[in-house]
Amino acid sequence: MPIAIQRFDQxxxxxxxxxxxxxxxxxxxxxxxxxLLPGQAQKPHRHADSDKVYAVAEGEVRVQIGEETALLxxxxxxxAPAGLDHGVDNPGPANAALLVYMAPRx
Amino acid sequence: MPIAIQRFDQxxxxxxxxxxxxxxxxxxxxxxxxxLLPGQAQKPHRHADSDKVYAVAEGEVRVQIGEETALLxxxxxxxAPAGLDHGVDNPGPANAALLVYMAPRx
Numbered sequence: 001m002p003i004a005i006q007r008f009d010q011x012x013x014x015x016x017x018x019x020x021x022x023x024x025x026x027x028x029x030x031x032x033x034x035x036l037l038p039g040q041a042q043k044p045h046r047h048a049d050s051d052k053v054y055a056v057a058e059g060e061v062r063v064q065i066g067e068e069t070a071l072l073x074x075x076x077x078x079x080a081p082a083g084l085d086h087g088v089d090n091p092g093p094a095n096a097a098l099l100v101y102m103a104p105r106x
Numbered sequence: 107m108p109i110a111i112q113r114f115d116q117x118x119x120x121x122x123x124x125x126x127x128x129x130x131x132x133x134x135x136x137x138x139x140x141x142l143l144p145g146q147a148q149k150p151h152r153h154a155d156s157d158k159v160y161a162v163a164e165g166e167v168r169v170q171i172g173e174e175t176a177l178l179x180x181x182x183x184x185x186a187p188a189g190l191d192h193g194v195d196n197p198g199p200a201n202a203a204l205l206v207y208m209a210p211r212x
Contacts, residue, residue: 001172001174002174002176003169003171003174003175003176003184004184004185005176005178005182005183005184006182006183006184007181007182007183008161008181008182008183009180009181023183024159024183024185026157026185026187028156028157028188028209028210029135029157029207029209031159031183031207050134051132051134051135053130053135053137053207055114055205063109065109066107068107068108068109069109070108070109070111072111074115075113075114075115076111076112076113076114077111077112077113077114077129077130077137078109078110078111078112079110079130079132081132082134099161099205101135101137101159101207101209103134103135103209103210104134104209104210
């Protein structure tokens with residue numbers, strides 16, 4: 001079977017809501033690109049048994065993990081461990097794109 | 107606890123061998139940056155129960171997954187599923203850097 005190549009620099013923005021582009025998904029993890037226009041967000045939520053990484057590919061985002069928040073720029077990544085509330089939003093003014101890994105896939 | 111921010115655009119090249127920079131590691135996955143000078147490689151190997159993603163952040167690499175090989179450029183990613191031989195090398199002439207995600211951590 002030929003190797004399936006996915007582009008992680010692909011983008012799709014929609015004024016309706018943050019877009020999730022799935023690149024790979026297995027029973028063990030998923031790898032998505034999230035595309036956020038200014039003002040868009042993934043609201044805080046938690047996964048009891050899955051760890052997630054947010055890695056900023058483009059723009060700037062504000063992340064919340066547990067009680068803490070931080071501003072992340074392109075090239076920066078954070079871990080949202082299982083059991084902690086986590087969320088992300090794009091305060092603008094630029095578009096933002098995140099590489100998001102979660103394991104195991106919930 | 108403050109949020110630990112890791113830079114995935116960090117690099118460390120060493121003529122001795124390919125360098126692995128660990129960004130995050132949990133019982134559920136690891137997320138590394140691999141830095142390969144021209145001619146350096148991660149030799150083909152397999153993991154019985156872990157899936158891996160190679161995502162090219164910089165340069166070009168040749169990947170092998172099972173019996174197939176492909177040339178990947180910056181912005182491209184592939185999945186090496188559990189049980190399949192996989193490896194990567196940098197044919198040059200540029201340096202190469204990969205984002206490597208594996209779940210679960212073996």
